[in-house]
Amino acid sequence: xxxxxxxxxxxxxxxxxxxxxxxxxxxxxxxxxxxxxxxxxxxxxxxxxxxxxxxxxxxxxxxxxxxxxxxxxxxxxxxxxxxxxxxxxxxxxxxxxxxxxxxxxxxxxxxxxxxxxxxxxxxxxxxxxxxxxxxxxxxxxxxxxxxxxxxxxxxxxxxxxxxxxxxxxxxxxxxxxxxxxxxxxxxxxxxxxxxxxxxxxxxxxxxxxxxxxxxxxxxxxxxxxxxxxxxxxxxxxxxxxxxxxxxxxxxxxxxxxxxxxxxxxxxxxxxxxxxxxxxxxxxxxxxxxxxxxxxxxxxxxxxxxxxxxxxxxxxxxxxxxxxxxxxxxxxxxxxxxxxxxxxxxxxxxxxxxxxxxxxxxxxxxxxxxxxxxxxxxxxxxxxxxxxxxxxxxxxxxxxxxxxxxxxxxxxxxxxxxxxxxxxxxxxxxxxxxxxxxxxxxxxxxxxxxxxxxxxxxxxxxxxxxxxxxxxxxxxxxxxxxxxxxxxxxxxxxxxxxxxxxxxxxxxxxxxxxxxxxxxxxxxxxxxxxxxxxxxxxxxxxxxxxxxxxxxxxxxxxxxxxxxxxxxxxxxxxxxxxxxxxxxxxxxxxxxxxxxxxxxxxxxxxxxxxxxxxxxxxxxxxxxxxxxxxxxxxxxxxxxxxxxxxxxxxxxxxxxxxxxxxxxxxxxxxxxxxxxxxxxxxxxxxxxxxxxxxxxxxxxxxxxxxxxxxxxxxxxxxxxxxxxxxxxxxxxxxxxxxxxxxxxxxxxxxxxxxxxxxxxxxxxxxxxxxxxxxxxxxxxxxxxxxxxxxxxxxxxxxxxxxxxxxxxxxxxxx
DNA sequence: TAATTCGCTAGACCGA
DNA sequence: TCGGTCTAGCGAA
Numbered sequence: 001x002x003x004x005x006x007x008x009x010x011x012x013x014x015x016x017x018x019x020x021x022x023x024x025x026x027x028x029x030x031x032x033x034x035x036x037x038x039x040x041x042x043x044x045x046x047x048x049x050x051x052x053x054x055x056x057x058x059x060x061x062x063x064x065x066x067x068x069x070x071x072x073x074x075x076x077x078x079x080x081x082x083x084x085x086x087x088x089x090x091x092x093x094x095x096x097x098x099x100x101x102x103x104x105x106x107x108x109x110x111x112x113x114x115x116x117x118x119x120x121x122x123x124x125x126x127x128x129x130x131x132x133x134x135x136x137x138x139x140x141x142x143x144x145x146x147x148x149x150x151x152x153x154x155x156x157x158x159x160x161x162x163x164x165x166x167x168x169x170x171x172x173x174x175x176x177x178x179x180x181x182x183x184x185x186x187x188x189x190x191x192x193x194x195x196x197x198x199x200x201x202x203x204x205x206x207x208x209x210x211x212x213x214x215x216x217x218x219x220x221x222x223x224x225x226x227x228x229x230x231x232x233x234x235x236x237x238x239x240x241x242x243x244x245x246x247x248x249x250x251x252x253x254x255x256x257x258x259x260x261x262x263x264x265x266x267x268x269x270x271x272x273x274x275x276x277x278x279x280x281x282x283x284x285x286x287x288x289x290x291x292x293x294x295x296x297x298x299x300x301x302x303x304x305x306x307x308x309x310x311x312x313x314x315x316x317x318x319x320x321x322x323x324x325x326x327x328x329x330x331x332x333x334x335x336x337x338x339x340x341x342x343x344x345x346x347x348x349x350x351x352x353x354x355x356x357x358x359x360x361x362x363x364x365x366x367x368x369x370x371x372x373x374x375x376x377x378x379x380x381x382x383x384x385x386x387x388x389x390x391x392x393x394x395x396x397x398x399x400x401x402x403x404x405x406x407x408x409x410x411x412x413x414x415x416x417x418x419x420x421x422x423x424x425x426x427x428x429x430x431x432x433x434x435x436x437x438x439x440x441x442x443x444x445x446x447x448x449x450x451x452x453x454x455x456x457x458x459x460x461x462x463x464x465x466x467x468x469x470x471x472x473x474x475x476x477x478x479x480x481x482x483x484x485x486x487x488x489x490x491x492x493x494x495x496x497x498x499x500x501x502x503x504x505x506x507x508x509x510x511x512x513x514x515x516x517x518x519x520x521x522x523x524x525x526x527x528x529x530x531x532x533x534x535x536x537x538x539x540x541x542x543x544x545x546x547x548x549x550x551x552x553x554x555x556x557x558x559x560x561x562x563x564x565x566x567x568x569x570x571x572x573x574x575x576x577x578x579x580x581x582x583x584x585x586x587x588x589x590x591x592x593x594x595x596x597x598x599x600x601x602x603x604x605x606x607x608x609x610x611x612x613x614x615x616x617x618x619x620x621x622x623x624x625x626x627x628x629x630x631x632x633x634x635x636x637x638x639x640x641x642x643x644x645x646x647x648x649x650x651x652x653x654x655x656x657x658x659x660x661x662x663x664x665x666x667x668x669x670x671x672x673x674x675x676x677x678x679x680x681x682x683x684x685x686x687x688x689x690x691x692x693x694x695x696x697x698x699x700x701x702x703x704x705x706x707x708x709x710x711x712x713x714x715x716x717x718x719x720x721x722x723x724x725x726x727x728x729x730x731x732x733x734x735x736x737x738x739x740x741x742x743x744x745x746x747x748x749x750x751x752x753x754x755x756x757x758x759x760x761x762x763x764x765x766x767x768x769x770x771x772x773x774x775x776x777x778x779x780x781x782x783x784x785x786x787x788x789x790x791x792x793x794x795x796x797x798x799x800x801x802x803x804x805x806x807x808x809x810x811x812x813x
Numbered sequence: 814t815a816a817t818t819c820g821c822t823a824g825a826c827c828g829a
Numbered sequence: 830t831c832g833g834t835c836t837a838g839c840g841a842a
Contacts (some may be wrong), residue, residue, distance in 0.1 A: 036839090064838080193834070199826075213832080265820095281814060281815065282814060283815090284817070301815095302815075305815065306815085306816075307840090307841090307842090310840090385817085389814095389815045389816095390814075390815065390816045391816060392815095393816095394816075415814090418814095425818070426817075426818075427818080428817070428818030428819055428842095429817095429818065429819065429841095429842065430819095431819060431820075431841090431842085438818080446842095450842090451817095451842095529818080536816085536842095537816050537817090538816085539816075539817065540816025540817040540818095541816055541817090542816090542817090543816075543817050543818085544815095544816050544817075546814075547816085548815085555817080559817090559818080584819085584820095584841065584842060585818095585842045586842070587842080631820095631821075632822065633822095639820085640819080640820055640841090641819075641820055641821070641840070641841050641842080642820090642821070642840095644842090655840080655841065655842095656820085656840060656841065657822075658822090660839095660840070661822095661838090661839060661840065662838095662839075662840095663822095663823090663838065663839065713837090713838065713839090714838075715840090716837080716838070717837090722836085722837085723825095723826095723835090723836065723837090724824080724825050724826070724836055724837075725825070726823085726824065726825070726836080727823090727824075727825095728837095728838090729837095753818070758824090758825085759823090759824065759825090760824080760825075780823085780824095784822090784823090
């Protein structure tokens with residue numbers, strides 16, 4: 001099955017040895033005009049295994065087209081290229097079983113050129129843009145982090161005997177650099193690196209060219225020696241995973257530039273090579289040969305983006321605090337170069353430097369277990385997983401499964417097609433309008449994994465959709481909007497989803513047997529969390545315009561069924577005698593009234609008895625008290641996606657309120673929290689009012705530190721490309737004028753000061769702010785965030801009209 | 814050229 | 830000076 005090179009085939013049979021090792025990564029090289037795949041394996045140490053493998057793609061063309069195909073000549077990367085050979089294969093092509101051509105090329109990068117030439121002859125081409133390393137893993141059915149038992153001959157794989165799940169411990173190093181920066185931004189051609197810190201195997205070091213009295217400091221005579229020692233540490237420790245924080249953009253290029261200045265090779269790769277920066281989607285990734293380089297900064301941002309966790313700002317210190325729950329090391333707020341130049345402060349700088357790599361390592365400890373699990377599940381190597389988009393994660397597993405079923409992987413849509421798909425958005429979920437008020441005794445149910453379970457329960461897939469009229473309705477699931485999905489055979493997407501849900505189910509069972517707050521529990525929890533994220537992404541992928549498996553009808557059907565089930569459950573709740581207060585997508589909030597918990601559970605049971613497939617309504621919890629507020633500018637109507645509940649255990653669950661938003665100041669958020677706690681925990685409106693009053697007094701006295709007044713907003717666009725000069729844009733522009741580095745994606749922290757007329761004029765980035773405008777914070781931050789809640793405590797509309805007038809305020813309190 | 818849609822809110826902007 | 834509309838960001842699910 002595996003092609004060995006001619007030379008090794010000729011060797012004696014005794015040259016074949018049985019071995020086992022764990023697969024970490026894959027790439028390829030061209031050797032003697034042939035493509036050879038290189039597998040990065042972990043045995044006692046890391047090593048490479050080789051395998052010759054031919055690149056190919058598919059052409060949907062009749063048998064008679066063979067000569068035409070073989071005659072194709074295209075201009076490749078550096079020479080004229082043609083197919084090397086082709087063969088007839090049987091495949092399922094977009095739902096139809098047929099014979100098509102499998103066309104081989106010499107090198108992977110010939111494939112796009114040859115296939116483009118064939119596509120120009122009006123023969124559809126498929127699987128012509130799959131990265132070759134992944135092509136190999138798909139065809140060999142290999143999974144990263146699996147232990148592979150194989151026979152080898154020299155450096156080449158002869159035969160794979162078995163594959164097993166394996167625990168893996170990776171040799172991980174985290175690092176960080178400090179640079180001398182008297183001019184603000186350090187200049188790589190002039191400003192030296194003054195410290196390199198790293199952590200490996202529980203030990204922490206700071207390499208530096210100053211003699212500093214700290215036991216973790218390693219003195220180097222100059223920058224050159226510092227860089228050399230760092231590279232040696234990587235090499236000697238045989239580092240497998242290198243962690244940095246924003247190091248693709250800063251540390252790595254800086255180290256390389258300084259290595260150049262010092263006349264040394266920046267040989268960070270296992271083979272002595274430097275790193276390579278590659279554009280992936282909208283961000284750059286840095287690859288290091290033979291090691292897995294992970295920049296945690298884009299990963300943290302990605303996890304925040306998809307909702308795995310919430311982080312207010314993405315600095316290393318903040319990510320560390322919010323992900324680990326630990327406190328950051330406080331340092332004297334002084335520029336790094338000043339600390340370096342001051343003999344008294346240099347040791348503190350060393351502490352600070354050391355902390356940065358410790359923080360990086362700890363963030364890695366939090367994120368890596370779920371990344372490794374994600375890699376196993378999606379079959380994308382760890383490096384690719386850590387840099388993948390949600391679409392790529394979903395797609396990867398589908399591509400593997402598709403190949404196993406001898407089914408062509410659908411092509412990505414071209415731009416025109418993607419744009420067309422973007423035109424009419426798919427109707428989404430149902431949200432019930434709540435009646436504002438303070439309520440007692442509620443029960444909340446939600447559908448466990450609503451969209452995934454709808455997909456598996458109704459076999460929703462682009463290729464089970466709309467079977468021919470000869471398939472009777474009784475053999476189909478028919479969505480509320482009339483689309484038919486045949487019941488058998490199972491579609492690819494439902495099959496894959498089921499597998500994910502099954503693995504997650506097993507993990508959750510395992511979790512129940514493990515003590516909470518142990519490292520093992522945390523790790524397994526992270527794993528099941530990543531599976532949940534993955535499962536929940538499948539619906540989004542179906543509706544994603546650039547998806548290979550896009551289907552408007554499928555997407556519409558998922559949400560239509562979603563609306564159907566939630567509304568049906570609401571109706572049944574009402575009929576059973578519950579007052580249904582609220583519901584959003586997959587959840588319903590019932591007022592218990594005179595009903596018992598037992599009645600509630602009976603209701604849930606009854607609903608579950610009628611649900612298809614793996615769909616299930618779960619108890620989310622009982623809540624003794626909850627607050628729903630009115631919507632602004634909508635007389636008396638309730639606000640959706642905004643509520644606060646207190647559980648039986650006293651824990652408060654808050655959704656949508658300003659207090660959970662990062663674009664509100666801490667003073668407003670803390671005040672709102674105080675008010676909600678007063679109501680929910682203590683049922684005391686006096687206490688609620690006091691919280692507000694106290695904060696207003698503090699603000700007026702001018703005693704509130706700027707930290708509590710800072711409003712954070714992300715610049716989602718290039719700072720110059722805004723139509724409107726909003727406060728954050730205005731603050732950013734002033735920052736840029738003062739020499740700050742602010743670009744697309746930057747988080748702007750600004751304060752409303754006393755200088756200027758409009759709010760935007762008054763907005764200054766926190767670093768530049770000297771004072772604050774108490775009236776703004778009282779009228780535009782504190783009051784709007786608490787008035788709607790106080791109103792539910794019985795303060796009439798008229799009482800609240802004083803807004804902005806200090807006289808009225810005094811009256812109120 | 815980051816999976817989806819639904820929903821709230823602020824502050825700028827614009828014309829009466 | 831006002832009220833309506835639009836841009837923009839963020840959160841819920």
